[in-house]
Amino acid sequence: MRFSGKVAVVTGGASGIGRATALRLAEEGATVLVGDLDMAGGEELAGTSNGRIRFVRTDVTSEADILALLNAAAELGGPDILFNNAGAGGLRAKIDEIDAAGWDRTMDLLLRSVALGIRHAAPLMAKKGGGAIVNTASVAALAAGAAPTAYSVAKAGVLHLTKLAAADLAKDKIRVNAVLPGFIATNIFASSIGLEGEARERANALIQGVGQQAQPIQRPGRPEDIAAAVAFLASEDASFITGTHILVDGGISVGPRHSWDPSTPGLFEALAALAPTE
Template sequence: MRFEGKVAIVTGGASGIGRATALRLAAEGATVVMGDIDAEGGAALAAEGGGRIHFRPTDVTAEADIVALVAAAQELGGPHLLFNNAGAGGLRAPIDEIDLAGWDRTMALLLSSVALGIRHAAPAMTALGGGAIVNTASVAALAAGAAPTAYSVAKAGVRHLTRMAAADLARHRIRVNAVLPGFITTNIFASAMELTGTVRDTANAMIAQAASNAQPIRRAGRAEDIAAAVCFLLSDDASFITGTDLLVDGGLSVGPRHSWDPDTPGLFDALAVIAAK
């Protein structure tokens, strides 16, 4: 019960990583105020939360909704904790084909919403003597190839915003960290491709299989894997950690495939073969 007596805000909690994190926070004693545009999924989560999860319809691209979400947490005695998680795949076009409206929508959802979440939660946390914030970035923030350009740039922005916010808010005893998921089996990829029904389920299964084959840990990542990392960073177990990011990617970014797969030859293997001749 690490979070007994704490009030946490979770955005994008109706499904995936946000849902798993809201449930874990509640199971460990927190009262959770969850915001999402998915009213049906939000209501279902609240019903599952045993009275510890309170759902408020929230569009994180609307500043007024974020203000209202923080106010709802204040009515319950918080917020002590904030998980800025809401997001979607966003604009899929390469840089030479983007349109400004799509770019701006992606940045508003994935980057500006995080800044605004911190902006409006921080004064409330300061009044309570401090708090902890975790932002969802991505392995895509580290290098090209994991996600489309706009998404990757936004997540790189979240990663640096985390450091800047940690520096700004340290004087208020507010810790700020980021979690960088790898390929996790949620609907975000299928939703970005506008897939539904059985086609979406098939795509998710294919993504899970591809992910498990692309990393040293040979299984697909689960939302619960990220929830565990987020709850660690929000907890007092991480009281000496701020301004950093926790990579939770099954080893995806550890190196090229030959660095961890003995069946894949690398450059030095090829040179050894040439030298042997």
């Protein structure tokens, strides 16, 4: 019960990573406020939590909604923990095809919302003597090829913002860290391209299959894998950790496939095969 007596705020908590994290924090004693646009999912989650989870309809692109969510946490004595997690795939166009409106919408959802969440949580946490903030970035923040351009740029911004916020808020005993999910089996992939119903189910099945082969740990990542990392970073077990991130990606970022898959030869192995044998 690491979070007994604590009040946590989770954005994007009605499904996927956010839902798993809200459940994990509640299981460990926290009172959790979930902010999301998905009223059905949020209310269902709250209704099955024996009062440990409460739902507040929240559009994280609205500063007023972010304030309302955090003020609701303050009325309960918090926030002690903030998990800035809400997001979606955003603009899918390549850099030579983007439009300004789509770019701005993606940045508002994935980066501006995190900055405003930190900005408005920090004074409330400072009054309590400190707190812990965890932001959802992505392996896409580290290199090309994992996600569309706008999404990747926004997540790289989240990663750097995490460092800057950690420096700014250290004086108030507020720790700020990030978690970088890899290939996690959630609906975000299908939703980002507008799939619904049977098409979404087929897409999710495809994701499960690909995830088993995409990285050294040969299974798709689960929302619970991210929730465990978030819970650690939010806890006193991580009291000496700030301004950094945890990769939870099954090893997908360790190197090209030949570095971990013996059935895929790399350049060195290919060249060695050309060497004359005695």
